[in-house]
Amino acid sequence: xxxxxxxxxxxxxxxxxxxxxxxxxxxxxxxxxxxxxxxxxxxxxxxxxxxxxxxxxxxxxxxxxxxxxxxxxxxxxxxxxxxxxxxxxxxxxxxxxxxxxxxxxxxxxxxxxxxxxxxxxxxxxxxxxxxxxxxxxxxxxxxxxxxxxxxxxxxxxxxxxxxxxxxxxxxxxxxxxxxxxxxxxxxxxxxxxxxxxxxxxxxxxxxxxxxxxxxxxxxxxxxxxxxxxxxxxxxxxxx
Amino acid sequence: xxxxxxxxxxxxxxxxxxxxxxxxxxxxxxxxxxxxxxxxxxxxxxxxxxxxxxxxxxxxxxxxxxxxxxxxxxxxxxxxxxxxxxxxxxxxxxxxxxxxxxxxxxxxxxxxxxxxxxxxxxxxxxxxxxxxxxxxxxxxxxxxxxxxxxxxxxxxxxxxxxxxxxxxxxxxxxxxxxxxxxxxxxxxxxxxxxxxxxxxxxxxxxxxxxxxxxxxxxxxxxxxxxxxxxxxxxxxxxx
DNA sequence: GAAATAGTGTCTCTCAGACAGTATCTC
DNA sequence: GAGATACTGTCTGAGAGACACTATTTC
Numbered sequence: 001x002x003x004x005x006x007x008x009x010x011x012x013x014x015x016x017x018x019x020x021x022x023x024x025x026x027x028x029x030x031x032x033x034x035x036x037x038x039x040x041x042x043x044x045x046x047x048x049x050x051x052x053x054x055x056x057x058x059x060x061x062x063x064x065x066x067x068x069x070x071x072x073x074x075x076x077x078x079x080x081x082x083x084x085x086x087x088x089x090x091x092x093x094x095x096x097x098x099x100x101x102x103x104x105x106x107x108x109x110x111x112x113x114x115x116x117x118x119x120x121x122x123x124x125x126x127x128x129x130x131x132x133x134x135x136x137x138x139x140x141x142x143x144x145x146x147x148x149x150x151x152x153x154x155x156x157x158x159x160x161x162x163x164x165x166x167x168x169x170x171x172x173x174x175x176x177x178x179x180x181x182x183x184x185x186x187x188x189x190x191x192x193x194x195x196x197x198x199x200x201x202x203x204x205x206x207x208x209x210x211x212x213x214x215x216x217x218x219x220x221x222x223x224x225x226x227x228x229x230x231x232x233x234x235x236x237x238x239x
Numbered sequence: 240x241x242x243x244x245x246x247x248x249x250x251x252x253x254x255x256x257x258x259x260x261x262x263x264x265x266x267x268x269x270x271x272x273x274x275x276x277x278x279x280x281x282x283x284x285x286x287x288x289x290x291x292x293x294x295x296x297x298x299x300x301x302x303x304x305x306x307x308x309x310x311x312x313x314x315x316x317x318x319x320x321x322x323x324x325x326x327x328x329x330x331x332x333x334x335x336x337x338x339x340x341x342x343x344x345x346x347x348x349x350x351x352x353x354x355x356x357x358x359x360x361x362x363x364x365x366x367x368x369x370x371x372x373x374x375x376x377x378x379x380x381x382x383x384x385x386x387x388x389x390x391x392x393x394x395x396x397x398x399x400x401x402x403x404x405x406x407x408x409x410x411x412x413x414x415x416x417x418x419x420x421x422x423x424x425x426x427x428x429x430x431x432x433x434x435x436x437x438x439x440x441x442x443x444x445x446x447x448x449x450x451x452x453x454x455x456x457x458x459x460x461x462x463x464x465x466x467x468x469x470x471x472x473x474x475x476x477x478x
Numbered sequence: 479g480a481a482a483t484a485g486t487g488t489c490t491c492t493c494a495g496a497c498a499g500t501a502t503c504t505c
Numbered sequence: 506g507a508g509a510t511a512c513t514g515t516c517t518g519a520g521a522g523a524c525a526c527t528a529t530t531t532c
Contacts, residue, residue, distance in 0.1 A: 013296045015254035018331070018342055057252045058331070060340040065332035090329040090344050092257070092297070093304035101299040103257055103344070105329050174511070192495050194512075214510025215502040233472060233494075413484070431522050433485075453483025454529040472521075 016092060017102035020069045021055030021142070023088065023149035024078060024109045027166045031129045032153075032183050034146065035077060038124040039139050046098045047139035051126070053146065055104065070107040077125060084110040084165035084228070088149055096141045104140075108149045110165035157183045161202055161222075161229040170206035170219030173197060188235060202229035255331060256341035259308045260294030260381070262327065262388035263317060263348045266405045270368045271392075271422050273385065274316060277363040278378050285337045286378035290365070292385065294343065309346040316364060323349040323404035323467070327388055335380045343379075347388045349404035396422045400441055400461075400468040409445035409458030412436060427474060441468035 024035040034053075041048040054077045063069035067085070075081055085107055092103030128136075134146055156162050163179040164171070177193050197203060202223050209219040263274040273292075280287040293316045302308035306324070314320055324346055331342030367375075373385055395401050402418040403410070416432050436442060441462050448458040 014299050016257045016297060016299055018255045018257060058255060058340075058342075060253050060255055060333065066329065066342065068332075087328050089326050090305065092344065093307075094299065101297075103297075103305065103342070105331065105342070172511085189495050189497085190511090191497080191513075192493095195494080210503075211510075213504065213508080215504095215512080217511055235494090411484085428522055428524085429484090430486075430524080431520095434521080449530075450483075452481080452531060454485080454531090456484055474521090 014101075017097060017100055018058045019055055019102060019104045020058055020066060020073060020107065021053045021104050021145060022070050022073050022077075022085075022107045022109055023053055023146060024074060024111060025130075025149075025153060025166065026111050026113050026127065027179055027182055028113050028127055030178070030182055033127040033129050034133045034149075036126050036128050036133060036136075036138070037077070038126075040123075050139040051128075051133075051136055052139035053106075053142045054125070055106075066105050067107075070105070070109075074107075074109055077123075078111060078114055080109075080111045080114070084162070084225075088145070088152060091141055091145060104145070106145045106149070108152065110153075110162060112166060112168040154183060156228075158234045159231050161197075161200065161231070164203075164222055165225075165228070169221045170209060172209050172211075172217035172219055174217060176220075184235070192235075196231055196235075200229050200231055253340075256336060256339055257297045258294055258341065258343045259297055259305060259312060259346065260292045260343050260384060261309050261312050261316075261324075261346045261348055262292055262385060263313060263350060264369075264388075264392060264405065265350050265352050265366065266418055266421055267352050267366055269417070269421055272366040272368050273372045273388075275365050275367050275372060275375075275377070276316065277365075279362075289378040290367075290372075290375055291378035292345075292381045293364075294345075305344050306346075309344070309348075313346075313348055316362075317350060317353055319348075319350045319353070323401070323464075327384070327391060330380055330384060343384070345384045345388070347391065349392075349401060351405060351407040393422060395467075397473045398470045400436075400439065400470070403442075403461055404464075404467070408460045409448060411448055411450075411456035411458055413456060415459075423474070431474075435470055439468050439470055 026033055026035075036051040037054045039045060039047045039050045039052050054073055056073065058066065058069050063072060067087075070085060071081075074083060074085065086109075088106040088108045090103060090105045092101070094101045096102055096104075130150055134143065134150060137143070138146065153162065157180060163183055164176060166179050166183075167175060173194055174190075176197065177188060177190065180193070181187055203220040204223050206219040206221040208216045210216040265272055265274075275290045276293045278284060278286045278289045278291050293312055295312065297305065297308050302311065306326075309324060310320075313322060313324065325348075327345040327347045329342060329344045331340070333340045335341055335343075369389055373382065373389060376382070377385065392401065396419060402422055403415060405418050405422075406414060412433055413429075415436065416427060416429065419432070420426055442459040443462050445458040445460045447455045449455040
């Protein structure tokens with residue numbers, strides 16, 4: 001469908017680069033950790049050998065949508081297929097990537113501690129404690145993105161069931177409370193915690209689980225794995 | 240910088256289209272309204288003559304960043320330079336634009352009722368009550384985006400000072416309460432409302448304002464126009 | 479003074495946190 | 506039974522909503 005007149009078409013604009021990055025959190029050894037990958041050192045690669053968030057270009061032939069692209073990248077790096085995956089935001093400007101005006105669509109994901117470190121030989125990856133990762137000088141503007149992800153996570157943990165996605169099912173309430181405490185960085189009252197979790201009615205019993213010592217505990221499963229539950233109030237009013 | 244070897248460079252990927260759309264809210268005549276623009280009818284234009292959110296392609300030569308691009312589009316359509324502008328999210332897939340795989344970075348903005356409808360002759364615009372706009376069949380996936388914006392706004396109004404950005408300064412507490420009620424679609428208790436607003440300490444007195452009838456009221460200004468204030472709790476616990 | 483609007487005081491109920499007590503498991 | 510962990514009950518204090526009351530303005 002060629003146009004005989006000389007017309008400036010909107011699609012003739014020079015197009016920015018389009019990428020997707022995923023901030024993947026888990027809890028290992030009572031620490032909140034994030035997955036980083038090492039940038040390749042090939043010719044013309046930006047930020048060679050720097051640590052970065054997993055991500056890359058949208059492939060218009062393979063990816064039906066941005067979300068599908070994020071899912072693909074998550075699957076490639078962790079093997080996890082049905083995680084909690086939420087959009088974090090987008091960043092784009094002329095200078096974040098030396099190859100040109102570029103945009104990234106950042107997602108953030110919560111997964112249970114991966115069984116085996118799915119050692120995809122092509123990339124070097126590392127599960128780094130969040131605070132350490134935030135202090136490293138990452139590639140691109142990934143410090144900004146990671147910072148936003150941590151902030152969003154910490155904030156949402158105050159009033160949502162998000163931490164449940166960091167645990168393998170079934171999990172017990174004490175285990176869940178521990179995860180909340182790890183992410184928030186402060187202890188919570190057991191009684192108040194249990195009241196909130198059970199009143200919210202987002203858990204379903206899944207039989208008793210016996211630990212190493214002490215009394216056995218009830219195991220729970222999420223009632224809906226697609227959306228987190230929002231609690232009516234925050235922990236520690238006002239704080 | 241040509242490379243003698245035949246190397247597939249990442250930047251050789253086919254690039255999606257990159258656009259920015261802005262959902263601009265205001266309150267007029269005790270109604271929450273959103274700005275829509277009519278799509279042009281030129282040759283090859285998608286969704287000719289349909290209503291759409293204001294937006295368009297990122298111009299890599301003019302726009303330093305996505306935010307700057309959104310600010311430009313807002314300024315062009317409303318003349319407002321320093322509004323409340325927040326990123327809403329991004330959408331992108333192979334089918335939302337007939338011209339090809341496209342992405343949009345959506346922002347949402349709150350502005351006081353514009354003085355004069357800045358009738359930029361080049362585009363037809365309309366301030367449409369939100370609910371009506373949401374029922375129209377808009378161009379692209381703009382119904383989805385508008386829906387997300389309304390949901391985000393309504394949700395944030397429950398626990399933030401966002402509605403203050405919908406009013407010209409100085410405003411009185413009764414005026415502010417009216418805006419809250421308009422956006423939330425339900426009445427609020429005067430006493431509780433005032434306590435919340437004043438306790439949050441985000442307003443600064445700006446002299447008495449006398450209305451048409453009745454007692455004069457204290458006028459207020461926002462202490463910080465950059466970030467909204469988050470209240471410790473929501474209106475109507477739990478609801 | 480009446481009408482209209484702005485602003486305050488008080489009561490009550492709910493709910494989250496504190497914390498102590500009870501239950502059940504392993505050794 | 507001791508130690509460890511899971512779970513529950515009760516008290517208390519803070520805070521939001523309901524609602525009635527007071528204050529200040531115009532006519």
